[in-house]
Amino acid sequence: MFSISKITIRRLVLISAILTLVSLFLMIVSIVFPKPLLLVLAMSLGQLFGTSSLALYLLAIVLDLQGVGEHDELGSLGDE
């Protein structure tokens, strides 16, 4: 059925963190330097990245709570 491992869950969180940093950068640049193009980027791409990253994180949490990957090789999962 699912071939999602703990490593995949950690990767989801990793991607989520990076996307959030990108969206934060876009939003902050538009606040500090409020030029039309930057504002449009922040309100479109910034929001898209931010929303996607939160959705990915919530997905990772749901998968983790469901116990996905619990039977994987536990030894290699502590610190990826």
Add this chain to the structure above:
Amino acid sequence: MVTNGPVLELNSPENLLKATALVSAVIAALILIWYLVRRPPLGRTTKVILLFGLGIFPLGVALTGNIAGFEYTLQRQFCGSCHVMLPYTEDAADPHSNSLAAIHSRNHAFGEESCYTCHADYKLFGAMTTKANGLKHLYYYITEYSSTGPYGEGGPKIHMYKPFQNGMCTRCHSTTAPNWLKNEEHAGVVEDLRKGDMKCIDCHSGEKIHPRAFAHGGNGRPPAGATAAAAGKGE
């Protein structure tokens, strides 16, 4: 006053929102960098901390940042950030100009938001349609005006998407004030104005509202001093 640089003075709600967004962003970024550097196991504590770094604080940044950004887009300074608008915005901000735009801009009810106050739609979704048109402005600016002269010289003629509606004027000039009706020209056309058979701008034309821009048929032109300097160089 709105600051355009990295230093914020907390003297307005807009700047307070910006400061809130900046602080939230810094906290969220610190949490995320901590996670990326340390890569702790995804235990309960880490999940809760990440929820703040990935959810709560970024949502705060988005909310306050969007409001602050939207507020800033109402400012004349924002309109003038596209150089083709400078003939309009510089005249409006000129304390010595007698153009209608400048006279209205000196009225504190319009103030720094004079462009938006007169040009925004006032329907239910007026703010939305106005901002959607703003996206069109950006598209046209990038595709047609970005390489024009310092005041938009050489670009296509700038025009409005639709004729200026009387409602933009009658929102304040209600056509019922005694002083307004005392003007014989107003009194003679008041019914036509109310019905929309006649436009305010039929008399108060673009040349009187934005003379610097309309002096060259709606194309941008430098201020008088710059024109004289250019003429001196034989340009």
